[in-house]
Amino acid sequence: MRGRGRGLMEMEEERLRRALREASSALIRSIEELSFVRLVGDALAGEIESAAVARALVGLLRDELGLEFAALWTVDEVAGGLRAAAYARAGDAAPAGPLPDAPLVPFSSGSVGAAVSGTPVRLLETTGEPALPPEAAGVGSLLCFPVVARGRTVAVIGIGAGRPDGVDAEHERLVALVAPTVALALESAGLVQRLASENRALRAELSERCAAGGMVGTSPACRQLLATVARLAEVDVTVLVLGASGTGKEMVARALHHGGRRRDAPFVAVNCAALPETLLESELFGIERGVATGVERRAGVIERASGGTLLLDEIGDMSPVVQAKLLRVLQEREVTRVGGARPIPVDVRVVAATHRDLERAVRDGGFREDLYFRLKVATVRVPTLAERREDVPLLAHHFLARAAARHGRAGLRLSPEAVAALVARAWPGNVRELENVIEQAAVMAEGPVIGPADVGDTPTARTEHELDYRGVVGAAVDHTERALIARALAAAGQNRTRAARLLGIGRRTLLYKLKRHGLVEP
Structure with missing residues (x-):
C-alpha cells in the first residue's frame, strides 16, 4: 500500500511539474510576444512619414526574426497595384528604398498581390513563383501578410528566408501580432502627411490672399499703397498704419506679415479700444498666478506673437499706463507679466494701426511722444474709398463673388446701373461699408441680377453726405439677419x-429674433 501510495504521489508531482513547465513556457512565450510587439511599436511611434515607417519596420523584422529578407509593399489604389516602400536583405547595412526601375506589382500578380485580398500567403518554395517582385529575388521561402486598416488592405508585409521552408507558422503568428501596429503607424503617418500638405496649401493661399498682391485695386492710390507695403514687408521694422475706419488697416498689417520673413510664424491682432486698461494690460503682457483670486498664469499676446507679428489696432485709444509698458517692450525687447518680476525676452515685429491723429494726440498730451516716434519708424497711410473710387467696381465684384459663394447664390451678378450707383456713392464707411452693402444685396436680391435698388439707390434715399455710417451698417446687418432667418425657416x-x-x-x-424682425404675429 505504501509503495503504491508513494507511486501515486510521484505521478502527481510529475504531473504538476509538467503543468508548471507548460505554464512557465506559455508565460515566457507571452512575455516574448509582448516584448516583440512593444519593440515594433516603439520603433514606429516616432515616425511621421510612411517611408520612414517602412524602413524602420523591415530592418527590425529582418534582425529580430533572424531572416534574410523583409519588405513592405504599400497599396496604390489609383495605379491598381502595390509599390515597394522599403526592403532589407541579410548583410545590408541599412534598409533600402524601392528599386528605381521596379515595376508596379499588380493586385492580380503572385503572392504579394494575392495577399491584398486580406488572406496571408505563405510560399514554402519560391522556385516556381512566376511573379516574384525584383526586391525579393533569391528568396527561398516567403510570407506575404496583409496590413488591414478600417476594413481595407493598405500594405503587405513580406518576410523571407534564403532556404525553402525557412518561413513557418511561428513567423506568421508573430507578424500577425504586429500588423495592427503597422496599420496604425501607416495611417498616422498618412494623416500627418495630408495635414502637412493641407497646411502648406492653406499657408500659400493665405499668403496669396494677405500679401500685398492680394489686395484688390488698380487705382494710383492703391498701386502706391501696394508698392509701399511690398517694400516694408521685406524689412523688419515697426510700422504705423494710419487710415480712417473701414479702409483695411488690418489687411495692410497682414500683408506686411505674410510678405516678410516672419510669414511662417504667428500673426496676432489685438484691439486696444475693445478692452479696459486693466484687461488690456494683462492681455498684452500676460499675468502671473495669484495676482488676484482665481487668476492663473497666462502668457500675453506679445509672448504668443514672439517670432511673428503683433498688430496693435486702435493704438490711439491706449491708456498712458499701458503706453509706458509698451514703450519698454519696444526698447528692451522683453516683457514682464503683470505681477511678475522676471523679464521674458521676445522677438516680435510690431505693427500699430489707428484712425486717430496721433501727432495731435501727442500735442494734446494724450499720447506719449517717445512711443509715437518708436512706432512711426515707417508709416503707411491707407487711402479712403473716396480717394480710390476707380477701385469700387473691382471691389464690388470681388465682394459679390465671395458673398454669392457663401450664401449659395451662384450666377449672381451686378447690373451696370448698380455698379454706376455704387461708384457715385460717397462711402463714409469706406471698404467695410461697401462690403456690407454687397453682402446685404447678395442676400436680399430676388433675381440673378442685382439692380440699383438692391444697393440702396432709391429716389427716397438720403443724400450721401447725410448718411449715418453706423445706421447704414446696422440696417445692413438687420436686413441680412432677417433674410437668413426667413430662408432657414x-x-x-x-x-x-x-x-x-x-x-x-x-x-x-x-x-x-423672430419677434424683433416682425416674422411672427404678435
Missing part, C-alpha cells in the same frame, strides 16, 4: 427648432 418647413439648428443658434434666441 423656409428650408426647415417653418419648424423653428430645425431652423434654429440650421442657423447654429438656440431656439429661444430664434424666437427673440
